[in-house]
Amino acid sequence: xxxAPIALFEDEAxxxxxxxxxxxxxxxxxxxxxxxxxxxxxxxxxxAWNSFRPGSxxxxxxxxxxxxxxxxxxxxxxRSPEGIDMESVPEPAxxxxxxxxxxxxxxxxxxxxxxxxxxxxEDFREVLVLSDMEGLPYAEIATSLDIPVxxxxxxxxxxxxxxxxxxxxxxxxxxLLSPPDHAE
Amino acid sequence: MLPPECxxxxxxxxxxxxxxxxxDEALLLRGHLDGCRRCLCFKLHEEAFxxxxxxxxxxxxxxxxLRATIYQMIAKESRDN
Numbered sequence: 378x379x380x381a382p383i384a385l386f387e388d389e390a391x392x393x394x395x396x397x398x399x400x401x402x403x404x405x406x407x408x409x410x411x412x413x414x415x416x417x418x419x420x421x422x423x424x425a426w427n428s429f430r431p432g433s434x435x436x437x438x439x440x441x442x443x444x445x446x447x448x449x450x451x452x453x454x455x456r457s458p459e460g461i462d463m464e465s466v467p468e469p470a471x472x473x474x475x476x477x478x479x480x481x482x483x484x485x486x487x488x489x490x491x492x493x494x495x496x497x498x499e500d501f502r503e504v505l506v507l508s509d510m511e512g513l514p515y516a517e518i519a520t521s522l523d524i525p526v527x528x529x530x531x532x533x534x535x536x537x538x539x540x541x542x543x544x545x546x547x548x549x550x551x552x553l554l555s556p557p558d559h560a561e
Numbered sequence: 562m563l564p565p566e567c568x569x570x571x572x573x574x575x576x577x578x579x580x581x582x583x584x585d586e587a588l589l590l591r592g593h594l595d596g597c598r599r600c601l602c603f604k605l606h607e608e609a610f611x612x613x614x615x616x617x618x619x620x621x622x623x624x625x626x627l628r629a630t631i632y633q634m635i636a637k638e639s640r641d642n
Contacts, residue, residue, distance in 0.1 A: 394627075395623050412624065415631075416630060419635075423638050478606055494617075512615075530575075
């Protein structure tokens, strides 16, 4: 295995700083902690750069390091796993819904959306962030999180349903959306 | 309980969005969506949800101070090695 020259680190790793910061921000829900986590990640990546195979996926490699750093050093400082009320997970596309096409999503502001993301259980949150917010392919997420692709898909499905349910209830509670009419 | 063709369609929506379906599969799925309001609504609902998530995420970028710190860290490591 050929070692990657240190000069390549800037080319390979630095373009992913925004992604790493956003993932860290969602994992920690704290901007200062996210900065520290990214800095720790980049230091560890730099020192392990000799183990990076040129031509392999630098983003997946960096996300794996970031996640391991979070699990080993950060998770215990923040957050505790949250129970999931699966009974509250809504079924999609209720045609009695006043807004079955989800137009209300565009009425929500960023902070409301991000708070709901941050409130997801960690296993669901990390998959949703990597897939739906950062656009990583399933296989890359599976590699980074060391889980099968099927688990990525099932967690993603659950994460979306939970998050959509919460955003919908928030929209209803604030009058952005009327509750579904099941009287018919 | 969804009809089997709707279940199959809903399971393929992500692959359609990610461009992972063959031309024939995509054509078949689009044909189903044209004739099934429930599945079309679900597709539009998912797209509205995902668009909102992406927009919320994109507003956060790595702070310049952190970027500068990392550049300095790299320069130091390069010098030390």
